Amino acid sequence: MSNQLNRQCVADHFQQDPRVIQAKRLILDALSAYQHQLAGPRPSISFLDTSCMALIEEAEKLRGRSLMLPYIGAGIGKGSLVELANGSVKYDFISGIGVHVLGHSHPALVVAAIDAALxxxxxxxxxxxxxxxxxxxxxxxxxxxxxxxxxxxxxxxxxxxxxxxxxxxxxxxxxxxxxxxxxxxxxxxxxxxxxxxxxxxxxxxxxxxxxxxxxxxxxxxxxxxxxxxxxxxxxxxxxxxxxxxxxxxxxxxxxxxxxxxxxxxxxxxxxxxxxxxxxxxxxxxxxxxxxxxxxxxxxxxxxxxxxxxxxxxxxxxxxxxxxxxxxxxxxxxxxxxxxxxxxxxxxxxxxxxxxxxxxGNYFGEEGKILEFGNYFIDRLKSIQQRHPEVIAGPFGFGGMIAFTPFGGNQKKAAQLVKALFDDGVLCFIGGHKLSRVRFLIPYGAVCYEDIDAVTVIVEQTIRRLSNFRGER
Ligand SMILES: Cc1ncc(COP(=O)(O)O)c(C=O)c1O
Known part of the structure; x- marks a missing residue:
């Protein structure tokens, strides 16, 4: 042991200690067990709504302006799904404006955070x-x-x-x-x-x-x-x-x-x-x-x-x-x-x-970034073809995709983003002269079923908003 100690730093021994390794395994097991409960989007839990709303109001007061989205994370997610503090679960297709590429609570990132904490x-x-x-x-x-x-x-x-x-x-x-x-x-x-x-x-x-x-x-x-x-x-x-x-x-x-x-x-x-x-x-x-x-x-x-x-x-x-x-x-x-x-x-x-x-085979013409991006684009294209008077596009490729709703009207695009949030999809507004709804998909966590589910919600929400305004 003392010989070994001489060849490695104390920090190395600490990080490789069987108790530490066991603790990590237990945390990952627990994470996986709780992630099973996150099977798809779900509405908020009314009991939690009040406390979450109070937090949002406090955040807005502290910042002196409204939040871009009424988002307060609960602290767990699974892939592209994220649980919010009001108990709702949503598809996160904007990923903190391009941050959570591996989705939420990815085991590799949990391990990275534990290693960092050590x-x-x-x-x-x-x-x-x-x-x-x-x-x-x-x-x-x-x-x-x-x-x-x-x-x-x-x-x-x-x-x-x-x-x-x-x-x-x-x-x-x-x-x-x-x-x-x-x-x-x-x-x-x-x-x-x-x-x-x-x-x-x-x-x-x-x-x-x-x-x-x-x-x-x-x-x-x-x-x-x-x-x-x-x-x-x-x-x-x-x-x-x-x-x-x-x-x-x-x-x-x-x-x-x-x-x-x-x-x-x-x-x-x-x-x-x-x-x-x-x-x-x-x-x-x-x-x-x-x-x-x-x-x-x-x-x-x-x-x-x-x-x-x-x-x-x-x-x-x-x-x-x-x-x-x-x-x-x-x-x-x-x-x-x-x-x-x-x-x-x-x-x-x-x-x-x-x-x-x-x-992980993400890059290249056959890589997952283009593959998921193209799949999402195809789905959005079909929506566009069914509602050509409501949306234009899609635009972009790979991990950066957008469409222009309602002729690029900023207020209406913002309403759509808010409505999509309520319906279970996180996306965001972008655009310079014409406002667009944009997505930065967490392609390291997403699967085809997620994209299908998101595009169904996008189409339903667009229909609802269009009908509401009598545009269809
Ligand atoms: C192209 C580009 N440059 C710079 C920034 C600024 O980065 P940050 O918000 O981390 O300061 C952003 C953020 O959106 C960006 O998109």
């Missing part, structure tokens, strides 16, 4: 990192470099916004004194003071000082692929000419998520990226939402853009956010540092999620 620190940071933080950073670089990209560095962060801020600081320093940014119309980058300037939603920066000079380029239009590519490239050249040597970076969101599931195309992106290269402007890909939602781990790999990328950010489904960048961009001085880069449980979970996604 570790000594709640949070990890620049002066308190354990081995997992380093391994996660290494793994992200390795995955990112599979197709021509050349990432040598990775900085973890606690939010997508922070990862994007870090990316911007890096490119600004490199391109100093260039101080302008290029971004797409309809794009979303986050909500910090800086990022709210890049996010193309004036209402998100209402009353805020202008901190950055942003020039917007129109995004790809699939109905006019050539024309929209020419328009965007001309527009980009105009900006570059108007402000010579002033642009540090262009931010690319390859599939606009908050904008309503709008994908661009390889030709479109390459046309713009070649122009940016000519003008020595850095290329930043914001994959906070797109990471893990296409045929490749990174959407830039799906679109074949690896050779162009200087810096990329990830977040959401990974639980930990990160900024990956090339050697050339490694900043000088103490530009990047944070007390917290992520919770220990988030870092353990990120590694477990990567393991599951990379070993």
């Amino acid at each position: 570790s000594d620190t709640i949070m990890q940071g620049n002066l308190q990192q354990n081995a997992e933080a380093v391994k996660l950073s290494r793994e992200l670089c390795e995955i990112g470099n599979r197709k021509e990209a050349r990432f040598t560095h990775c900085f973890l962060a606690t939010s997508g916004a922070m990862a994007n801020e870090n990316a911007l600081k890096i490119v600004y320093q490199q391109k100093s004194p260039a101080n302008r940014i290029l971004a797409f119309r309809g794009g979303f980058s986050g909500r910090t003071l800086a990022l709210s300037q890049i996010t193309d939603r004036p209402e998100y920066r209402h009353g805020l000082p202008e901190t950055m000079a942003v020039d917007y380029v129109p995004f790809f239009d699939p109905d006019r692929p050539m024309k929209s590519t020419n328009e965007a490239s001309q527009n980009l050249r105009d900006h570059l000419q108007r402000h010579p040597h002033k642009h540090a970076v262009m931010v690319f969101e390859l599939i606009q998520g908050e904008g309503g599931a709008y994908p661009g195309s390889r030709e479109f992106f390459i046309t713009l990226m070649d122009i940016l290269r000519e003008h020595n402007v850095s290329i930043m890909i914001d994959e906070i939402q797109t990471f893990g939602r296409t045929t490749e781990p990174f959407a830039f790999q799906h679109f074949g853009l690896g050779e162009y990328v200087d810096v990329v950010t990830v977040g959401k489904l990974l639980q930990v956010c990160a900024t990956l960048f090339t050697e050339k961009l490694n900043p000088s001085g103490p530009l990047l540092s944070q007390t917290f880069v992520g919770s220990t449980s988030a870092i353990f979970a990120a590694r477990a999620i990567l393991r599951e996604l990379l070993s």
Whole structure:
């Protein structure tokens, strides 16, 4: 025993202690037994309704605004099903806006959280990192470099916004004194003071000082692929000419998520990226939402853009956010540092999620992401064909899918999202000019039966709302 102790850290022995292993097994057994009770959507339990409503009201009071959805989780789920604090069970097809890719209460994530709880620190940071933080950073670089990209560095962060801020600081320093940014119309980058300037939603920066000079380029239009590519490239050249040597970076969101599931195309992106290269402007890909939602781990790999990328950010489904960048961009001085880069449980979970996604046949043309995405799209298409006057689409692909209800009317789309919530399906609103109902399906947990059940509810709810308004 003492010999063995000498070869391993005490922490290793603790984590491998038979009592710990037994405790984990007992927890998983108990979880599985209770998950059997979550067999499908169910309405709330009236006794719990009152206490849940009180919590929602308190949450709204504390936040000073209504909740996006009246969602307070109870703390357990099974696959795409989640139990709420009022005892209702719903299909979660928005997954915390793209976070719960393996659904709710996935055993691998429960184990990851237990392993993290056995570790000594709640949070990890620049002066308190354990081995997992380093391994996660290494793994992200390795995955990112599979197709021509050349990432040598990775900085973890606690939010997508922070990862994007870090990316911007890096490119600004490199391109100093260039101080302008290029971004797409309809794009979303986050909500910090800086990022709210890049996010193309004036209402998100209402009353805020202008901190950055942003020039917007129109995004790809699939109905006019050539024309929209020419328009965007001309527009980009105009900006570059108007402000010579002033642009540090262009931010690319390859599939606009908050904008309503709008994908661009390889030709479109390459046309713009070649122009940016000519003008020595850095290329930043914001994959906070797109990471893990296409045929490749990174959407830039799906679109074949690896050779162009200087810096990329990830977040959401990974639980930990990160900024990956090339050697050339490694900043000088103490530009990047944070007390917290992520919770220990988030870092353990990120590694477990990567393991599951990379070993579970998710990626590729035959992978589960496209397979479930296409199945869902087919089901939504049939609904659209039966109700062409009520919905348009579906749009998007893979793990990012949306449709436009009621001509894109924002109020009606929000009503539909609320009605779907009441009927047992969690989804969310998106869209820039036209409002869309969007889904970020937990493809790591979903099955065909879930998709069938969800689309039945979607159609029933649309029918109910349409009849209610006398639109059919
Ligand atoms: C493309 C994109 N960038 C950045 C963010 C900001 O991420 P976070 O909310 O984690 O700060 C989001 C969040 O929705 C996003 O979709």
